[in-house]
Amino acid sequence: MSDITLQKSAINGVVTVPSSKSVAHRLILASVISGANVKINGSLKSKDILATLECAKGLGAKVDWTDDGVVLDASNLTPGATSFDVNESGSTMRFLLPILPLYLDEFTLSGKGRIGERPVSALRECMARAGVSVSGDYLPVKVSGRYTTNHFTINATASSQYITGMLLTLYALGGGTLKVEGEITSKGYIDITIGVLERFGANVIFKDNVYTLSVVKGELPKEVDVDADWSSACFMIVLGVLGGKVELKGLRYPDYQPDSVVLSVIKEMGGKVYFEDGVLVAERSKLNAVNFDADGSPDIVPILSVACANAKGVSTITGTRRLRIKESDRVQSVCDMLSAFGVKVESGENYIKIWGCDSLSGGVVDSQNDHRIAMSGAVLGSLASGVTTVKGIECVAKSYPDFIKDFISLGGDVYEL
Numbered sequence: 001m002s003d004i005t006l007q008k009s010a011i012n013g014v015v016t017v018p019s020s021k022s023v024a025h026r027l028i029l030a031s032v033i034s035g036a037n038v039k040i041n042g043s044l045k046s047k048d049i050l051a052t053l054e055c056a057k058g059l060g061a062k063v064d065w066t067d068d069g070v071v072l073d074a075s076n077l078t079p080g081a082t083s084f085d086v087n088e089s090g091s092t093m094r095f096l097l098p099i100l101p102l103y104l105d106e107f108t109l110s111g112k113g114r115i116g117e118r119p120v121s122a123l124r125e126c127m128a129r130a131g132v133s134v135s136g137d138y139l140p141v142k143v144s145g146r147y148t149t150n151h152f153t154i155n156a157t158a159s160s161q162y163i164t165g166m167l168l169t170l171y172a173l174g175g176g177t178l179k180v181e182g183e184i185t186s187k188g189y190i191d192i193t194i195g196v197l198e199r200f201g202a203n204v205i206f207k208d209n210v211y212t213l214s215v216v217k218g219e220l221p222k223e224v225d226v227d228a229d230w231s232s233a234c235f236m237i238v239l240g241v242l243g244g245k246v247e248l249k250g251l252r253y254p255d256y257q258p259d260s261v262v263l264s265v266i267k268e269m270g271g272k273v274y275f276e277d278g279v280l281v282a283e284r285s286k287l288n289a290v291n292f293d294a295d296g297s298p299d300i301v302p303i304l305s306v307a308c309a310n311a312k313g314v315s316t317i318t319g320t321r322r323l324r325i326k327e328s329d330r331v332q333s334v335c336d337m338l339s340a341f342g343v344k345v346e347s348g349e350n351y352i353k354i355w356g357c358d359s360l361s362g363g364v365v366d367s368q369n370d371h372r373i374a375m376s377g378a379v380l381g382s383l384a385s386g387v388t389t390v391k392g393i394e395c396v397a398k399s400y401p402d403f404i405k406d407f408i409s410l411g412g413d414v415y416e417l
Contacts, residue, residue: 003391004404005416007362009382011244014279015236017160017251018044020229021399022189024195025052025091026164026196027224029099032056032074033172034200034220041069042226047398055096059103079103086139087315088113088141088327088398093139094161096189097123098169101132102144110140113369118325122162126154150176157182159322163211164193170213171202175409178211186296186324188258195256199224227252231257232400234303235375237262239280239410241271242310242383246410248280258297265292265304271276287311289356295319298326301352302376308354309343310383321350328368328400337365337377341384362386371398378404382412 019042029052031038044053053063053070058081062073082104086092093111097120100107123139128134131148135141152171156162163180163358167190170176184190194204197213198219205212225336228250238244241296252276253260263280266273269290272283289311293300301317323330331347338345340363344355362384365377374396396403 002394003389003416004378004393004414005387005389006381006412006414009243009411009413011239011246011382011411014247014249015305015406015410016249017228017233017236018046018400018402019207019226020257021046021048021091021231022192022229022257023196024049024226025095027167027195027226027293028052028072029095029168030171030196030200031072032059032061032077033168035074035077036200036220037071037075038221039069039071039075039223040067041223041224043402044069044226045401047087048091050154051085051087051089052092053102055092057087059082077103082106083108083110086111086115088115090115090118090140093118093162094120094123094159095141095167095168097134098127098165099172101127101143102169102172105146106142106144108140108142114325114327115139119158121356122155122158123165124154126162126166127155131396133294147173150174152176153179153181155181156184158185160184160186160189163190167193167204167211167213170211171197171200171215171344175214178213180209180211186258186298188256188296211311227257229256230255230257230262231299232403234259234262234300235379235400235403236406236410237266237273237280237282238303238307239382239407241273241285241287242307242379243284244411245281245283248282251280253280259300262300262304263298265290266307269307271307273394288317289313291316291318291349293319298323299372302330302334302337302372303379305338305345305352305354306379308394309338309341309357309360309380311356313356315354315356317352317354318350320347326370327395328370328373330370330373333368333370333373334376337373337380340365341380360384362388364389365391367392367395369395371395371400375400375403378407382407
């Protein structure tokens with residue numbers, strides 16, 4: 001794994017926010033299921049999106065790269081594979097697993113890294129009740145059988161991704177119902193799914209814990225744009241608020257992406273963040289501590305912890321339980337990262353508490369192959385005195401391949417790659 005070293009930096013400049021992984025996954029799979037021939041515009045070369053595109057190819061879709069995205073032709077699907085590799089993408093895993101039985105009697109699904117520690121148990125149980133056998137709760141799995149119904153029941157307590165996978169499946173079936181048991185988490189991501197499916201002719205109604213999906217026959221889209229990614233923007237917003245000034249192009253607000261909540265959180269902390277002529281501006285500010293429930297937007301926790309470490313007072317981030325099974329044990333990785341810079345931090349079953357620090361000393365951050373830890377560590381390093389090393393920086397390619405390039409363009413003082 002490659003490392004970078006960096007030191008305190010004067011930050012100023014403009015970046016264009018990359019495309020949303022969350023939206024791109026859903027647009028690609030909706031395009032495949034619908035049988036569309038569609039141009040998808042966006043930056044689609046993060047490793048997670050490449051995993052979804054490779055699986056789309058395995059189903060028989062043709063993918064041709066353009067200067068600003070891909071042309072995906074699913075008008076004549078003939079599956080050419082019975083083994084699918086999701087790499088390290090949890091979204092690809094949980095979206096694809098329930099879809100594939102519609103095209104194949106038998107297949108295997110596998111992945112890499114810590115993906116084998118992320119459960120699919122709720123999907124296995126849901127699919128089993130509908131006639132499809134999944135060999136286990138963790139990848140790799142062998143799957144056989146075809147659905148005998150278009151009416152499903154799922155426990156979605158662990159992840160909203162289960163609901164998305166089943167809504168995509170209902171769309172492929174031409175309609176049906178999904179009864180949800182347990183508390184729905186991260187509902188904003190389900191809203192993204194519904195918004196994408198509606199662009200492809202679906203009508204979704206949620207009432208009494210049941211999603212009812214129908215498909216309206218009509219012309220499929222010929223071209224779609226992937227929205228700019230608030231999850232990636234978070235790093236540059238905090239970088240600007242703490243390090244100088246950053247202008248971010250491409251975002252819209254309000255936005256259905258759950259991580260857009262970062263804007264209101266940073267404002268609550270006293271941060272100067274505002275839109276000017278359609279561009280989001282983040283300027284150096286003095287921040288105050290915050291209490292924040294991250295259950296609906298857990299991906300912002302690493303970079304929000306950076307803001308909290310530079311705020312006056314003691315911040316508490318709750319709703320962190322599900323972070324234990326991300327690309328790393330993200331609660332522990334956040335604590336290790338902050339401690340490396342001399343920040344006092346503690347964690348429990350469902351919280352992280354951070355004491356704001358007047359001055360940071362450069363440290364060594366082990367990314368643990370976690371893209372959000374690597375990017376957060378780089379932002380911290382640009383604020384700290386002395387030298388900081390971020391180990392395994394190449395993992396940022398999972399979500400934001402151009403992060404280091406953009407970071408340097410803003411003044412990030414990276415002097416060893």
